[in-house]
Amino acid sequence: MTPYRLHCFKESGNSYKVALALSIAGLPWDKVVVDYFGGETRQPAWRAEVNELGEAPVLEVDGRKLSQSGVILLHLAEHANALRLSEEERPEVLRWVLFDNHKFTANLATYRWLRTFATPAPHEAVLAFMRQRTAGAFDIVEKHLGTQRFIVGDRLTIADLSLAGYVFYPKEELGFDIQTEYPNMAAWMGRIAQNPGWQAPYDLLG
Numbered sequence: 001m002t003p004y005r006l007h008c009f010k011e012s013g014n015s016y017k018v019a020l021a022l023s024i025a026g027l028p029w030d031k032v033v034v035d036y037f038g039g040e041t042r043q044p045a046w047r048a049e050v051n052e053l054g055e056a057p058v059l060e061v062d063g064r065k066l067s068q069s070g071v072i073l074l075h076l077a078e079h080a081n082a083l084r085l086s087e088e089e090r091p092e093v094l095r096w097v098l099f100d101n102h103k104f105t106a107n108l109a110t111y112r113w114l115r116t117f118a119t120p121a122p123h124e125a126v127l128a129f130m131r132q133r134t135a136g137a138f139d140i141v142e143k144h145l146g147t148q149r150f151i152v153g154d155r156l157t158i159a160d161l162s163l164a165g166y167v168f169y170p171k172e173e174l175g176f177d178i179q180t181e182y183p184n185m186a187a188w189m190g191r192i193a194q195n196p197g198w199q200a201p202y203d204l205l206g
């Protein structure tokens with residue numbers, strides 16, 4: 001089988017979602033490191049050749065380039081037995097992947113970015129707003145995981161991998177101590193980490 005090629009960088013939790021899916025599914029893949037901090041995703045040539053949306057991750061599948069982590073995860077769920085979804089699971093999984101892209105990852109990734117990487121540092125009010133938006137999304141997931149082991153039912157699906165894109169980064173980067181403040185999420189992270197193929201973001205993408 002031709003290895004998948006994942007255009008990614010190690011700080012990118014959206015890339016980590018896909019890397020984790022490939023690794024847990026036991027699929028062969030090669031890393032194509034994107035020089036995000038050097039401005040590669042803003043280069044017209046990169047946008048023309050790799051992703052017109054200007055974002056990582058991009059997964060090359062036999063020469064075809066897929067972008068948007070949710071689309072890529074869905075593709076992998078359709079092609080890897082370990083990630084396959086039932087008819088019943090599919091809409092529920094999609095509901096959580098969309099919630100993740102719109103609220104959970106969107107807020108958490110932006111908050112982490114602003115507080116950890118942005119120069120110049122953002123205004124305090126912007127940070128406070130993003131922290132509050134992130135905490136709101138965390139509360140929803142924390143409550144949901146109080147009654148079930150995984151995001152959809154009793155087994156790992158791509159919905160878990162989507163929501164897990166950023167939570168495994170160091171708490172100093174996130175600005176949230178999930179292990180202390182969100183016990184249901186912490187237990188869920190433990191269940192994800194038990195899967196063979198799981199590695200922390202900087203180990204898997206580093």
Ligand SMILES: N[C@@H](CCC(=O)N[C@@H](CS)C(=O)NCC(=O)O)C(=O)O
Nearest residue numbers: 012013014054055056057068069070
């Ligand atoms: N919804 C997209 C988000 C992708 C995204 O925001 N990627 C970031 C890295 S984690 C990026 O490349 N951003 C480039 C930019 O915004 O200029 C996905 O899930 O793939």
